Amino acid sequence: MNEIFQLFTIPFFQRALIASILIAVVASTSGSFLVFRGLSFMTSGVAHAALGGAALGMFLQYSGIVPWFDPILGALIFSVLVAVVTGYAGESGISQKMEVAVGVSFALSMSIAVFLLHYIPPTQVPQVWGYLIGDILLLDNLDVILLGGTAAVLVLIALLFNKEYVYVSVDMEGSIAHGLNARAYHYMMLITSALAIAFATKAVGAILVYAIMVAPAAASNEIMRSVRGVMVTVFIFALISEIVGLAASLAIQASPSAIAGIIAALIYVVSMQVKRIRERAASNQDFPEVEDLSETFHESLSASAEQAHEHEHE
Amino acid sequence: MSKSNLLFDVQDLAVKYPNGDFALHHVNFTVESPSFMAIIGPNGSGKSTLLKTALGLIRPTRGTIKMMGYDSVRDGHKIQRMVRYVPQRDQIGLNIPMKVKDIALMGRLLKKRPPRFASSKDKEITRQALEKVDMQDFWDRPFPELSGGQRQRVLVARALAGKGSILILDEPLAGTDAESQRLIVDALEDYHKNNDVSIVMVTHDLNPIHRMVKNVLLLKRTVIGIGAPCSIMDVDLLTKVYGPTARIVEYAGHRYCVTHDSGMDRHE
Numbered sequence: 001m002n003e004i005f006q007l008f009t010i011p012f013f014q015r016a017l018i019a020s021i022l023i024a025v026v027a028s029t030s031g032s033f034l035v036f037r038g039l040s041f042m043t044s045g046v047a048h049a050a051l052g053g054a055a056l057g058m059f060l061q062y063s064g065i066v067p068w069f070d071p072i073l074g075a076l077i078f079s080v081l082v083a084v085v086t087g088y089a090g091e092s093g094i095s096q097k098m099e100v101a102v103g104v105s106f107a108l109s110m111s112i113a114v115f116l117l118h119y120i121p122p123t124q125v126p127q128v129w130g131y132l133i134g135d136i137l138l139l140d141n142l143d144v145i146l147l148g149g150t151a152a153v154l155v156l157i158a159l160l161f162n163k164e165y166v167y168v169s170v171d172m173e174g175s176i177a178h179g180l181n182a183r184a185y186h187y188m189m190l191i192t193s194a195l196a197i198a199f200a201t202k203a204v205g206a207i208l209v210y211a212i213m214v215a216p217a218a219a220s221n222e223i224m225r226s227v228r229g230v231m232v233t234v235f236i237f238a239l240i241s242e243i244v245g246l247a248a249s250l251a252i253q254a255s256p257s258a259i260a261g262i263i264a265a266l267i268y269v270v271s272m273q274v275k276r277i278r279e280r281a282a283s284n285q286d287f288p289e290v291e292d293l294s295e296t297f298h299e300s301l302s303a304s305a306e307q308a309h310e311h312e313h314e
Numbered sequence: 315m316s317k318s319n320l321l322f323d324v325q326d327l328a329v330k331y332p333n334g335d336f337a338l339h340h341v342n343f344t345v346e347s348p349s350f351m352a353i354i355g356p357n358g359s360g361k362s363t364l365l366k367t368a369l370g371l372i373r374p375t376r377g378t379i380k381m382m383g384y385d386s387v388r389d390g391h392k393i394q395r396m397v398r399y400v401p402q403r404d405q406i407g408l409n410i411p412m413k414v415k416d417i418a419l420m421g422r423l424l425k426k427r428p429p430r431f432a433s434s435k436d437k438e439i440t441r442q443a444l445e446k447v448d449m450q451d452f453w454d455r456p457f458p459e460l461s462g463g464q465r466q467r468v469l470v471a472r473a474l475a476g477k478g479s480i481l482i483l484d485e486p487l488a489g490t491d492a493e494s495q496r497l498i499v500d501a502l503e504d505y506h507k508n509n510d511v512s513i514v515m516v517t518h519d520l521n522p523i524h525r526m527v528k529n530v531l532l533l534k535r536t537v538i539g540i541g542a543p544c545s546i547m548d549v550d551l552l553t554k555v556y557g558p559t560a561r562i563v564e565y566a567g568h569r570y571c572v573t574h575d576s577g578m579d580r581h582e
């Protein structure tokens with residue numbers, strides 16, 4: 001018992017715990033809306049774009065072309081680019097087109113990353129891969145502060161504009177027709193999500209980010225019946241996955257991201273089952289009494305047959 | 315407030331979609347306000363396109379369309395402030411867990427400023443609108459779990475609860491049974507009479523509304539006819555639009571238009 005308490009006094013573990021909570025906040029305030037918009041795929045696209053952007057940043061920095069160019073700048077720029085391209089494809093409100101745009105930018109940014117890796121000093125290559133794998137146990141204070149700022153901004157935006165985000169997703173055309181500047185909210189939602197994903201990717205790696213951003217939101221959307229309910233359960237599901245991941249990583253030397261990803265996926269599978277069981281229960285519930293109308297029906301048939309006869313005789 | 319007394323003032327309007335098809339061309343007509351106006355025409359004749367252009371959602375390729383004197387391109391936001399719009403039902407996303415009340419409240423909240431909190435007055439008016447279409451018992455039910463006709467009724471309630479002097483409805487009667495139609499039509503009629511509101515609706519069936527309709531626009535990529543319902547119920551005209559199967563049958567003092575497209579249409 002004491003050992004567990006001692007854990008909480010270790011700085012790297014504290015940082016990992018705080019980061020877990022912050023990532024869960026990001027998932028709740030950004031992942032939920034992306035799933036509503038039919039865009040959960042964008043998370044992985046943006047996370048990989050961040051990787052490509054970081055590789056570009058590192059190349060510019062170490063080749064001496066732009067020495068002040070921090071990799072995170074590249075990551076942010078690429079992420080926003082993906083969001084803008086996706087948003088442009090989806091201006092009409094059709095999400096299929098956005099999926100394609102995400103897929104293309106995904107492939108492009110991964111190709112750029114792999115291409116540039118060749119020109120980056122070998123000592124720096126692990127930093128690029130850090131954007132992919134990441135490790136929540138290796139965060140420094142700056143990572144946590146950046147993540148905290150991101151989460152705070154997202155919470156503020158979600159509080160102010162959750163209705164607009166939902167309206168744009170549910171009825172883009174109707175919203176514009178009622179005078180909503182739907183295009184602005186459409187882009188704001190995609191760009192703020194992209195920035196958040198990029199910061200989160202820098203901190204904990206793409207794999208954890210999309211495990212936590214996509215599966216909990218999809219799971220909640222299956223079982224919850226209100227927007228607020230979805231957002232709360234996303235937070236809970238995300239946090240559970242991450243805490244289990246952290247605990248397991250200490251107990252059995254596994255990557256916390258990998259475990260968290262597996263837990264999140266399991267939660268999604270369970271949610272689908274819960275939904276199915278619930279639906280079955282609802283359909284068994286109070287089977288309505290059948291009013292026997294067949295007699296009336298037959299009577300009316302014979303009545304009309306008689307009428308028809310009468311007509312014939314006329 | 316309004317710049318003109320014309321609900322619609324359309325001059326030489328043409329609308330082309332990016333794929334190159336002209337959805338509308340050489341459209342000219344005017345309708346005086348207030349009106350209860352029906353837009354009819356076969357599938358793909360440009361009815362929805364006309365409404366979207368009027369609302370400033372699509373830019374005309376040529377010509378202009380004005381509502382109450384406001385140009386759809388230059389003063390789109392002014393039009394949007396006057397209008398409440400019910401899109402065709404299949405435009406509404408169903409993978410978002412919104413309750414009936416959330417959808418119905420949209421009509422009022424969209425005309426407010428963020429964070430758009432619903433006041434008790436908003437809720438009261440929305441509840442009354444849902445009562446008009448007999449959906450008040452569904453207040454807390456998830457919208458995606460309603461039947462098609464029930465969803466339609468909620469969307470009509472959303473428009474009734476909103477603000478604005480023009481109601482635009484794109485096929486509000488599609489897929490509804492006789493009872494839902496009666497509820498929707500009665501609510502619209504009531505609203506039109508008591509609130510000095512113009513109503514514009516696309517429909518495939520004039521029957522349920524023929525008592526109230528003042529102007530009928532018959533569209534097939536361009537204006538085929540416009541006028542009182544009687545003048546539109548003309549054999550030659552309807553044959554031209556709906557094809558040679560369209561017929562008008564006189565029965566018990568009503569004129570019925572029989573087509574393959576829209577079933578039956580009655581008119582005195």
Ligand SMILES: Nc1ncnc2c1ncn2[C@@H]1O[C@H](COP(=O)(O)OP(=O)(O)OP(=O)(O)O)[C@@H](O)[C@H]1O
Nearest residue numbers: 331332333337355356357358359360361362363364
């Ligand atoms: N987004 C779009 N892109 C390209 N073409 C379109 C688009 N929307 C409509 N069209 C075309 O424009 C024409 C008119 O379409 P519109 O939706 O206005 O018809 P409608 O009269 O409302 O038909 P319906 O009775 O089926 O609702 C059709 O030929 C259609 O194929």
Ligand SMILES: [Mg+2]
Nearest residue numbers: 361362402484
């Ligand atoms: Mg249409």
